[in-house]
Amino acid sequence: xxxxxxxxxxxxxxxxxxxxxxxxxxxxxxxxxxxxxxxxxxxxxxxxxxxxxxxxxxxxxxxxxxxxxxxxxxxxxxxxxxxxxxxxxxxxxxxxxxxxxxxxxxxxxxxxxxxxxxxxxxxxxxxx
Numbered sequence: 001x002x003x004x005x006x007x008x009x010x011x012x013x014x015x016x017x018x019x020x021x022x023x024x025x026x027x028x029x030x031x032x033x034x035x036x037x038x039x040x041x042x043x044x045x046x047x048x049x050x051x052x053x054x055x056x057x058x059x060x061x062x063x064x065x066x067x068x069x070x071x072x073x074x075x076x077x078x079x080x081x082x083x084x085x086x087x088x089x090x091x092x093x094x095x096x097x098x099x100x101x102x103x104x105x106x107x108x109x110x111x112x113x114x115x116x117x118x119x120x121x122x123x124x125x126x127x128x
Contacts, residue, residue, distance in 0.1 A: 011087075013061075
């Protein structure tokens, strides 16, 4: 029998309770999850060798925002291809992201609906 595929997910989220809730849900469904509390920490983790199949990114954070993270990620050839799913509770932020389409693959609104998030993960993290 083959080994079960585990999605590797980087969650960039400053709200501890939201990050923990999404982490718990994803881990219960077999994902390996790493959490960064701001964009700079996420960039550091990626540059130190973390290789997620997808990044779930909050846009509104203190420190390096999701917008700033994405701009820097796209400017780094080694990181630019990692797909990003925006996770935001702010309708104006999601609408702005949709209009800009700065390489963002998908959106999920807070509070996160697990089925939607799992569908998006399956889309961006194919079985290997």
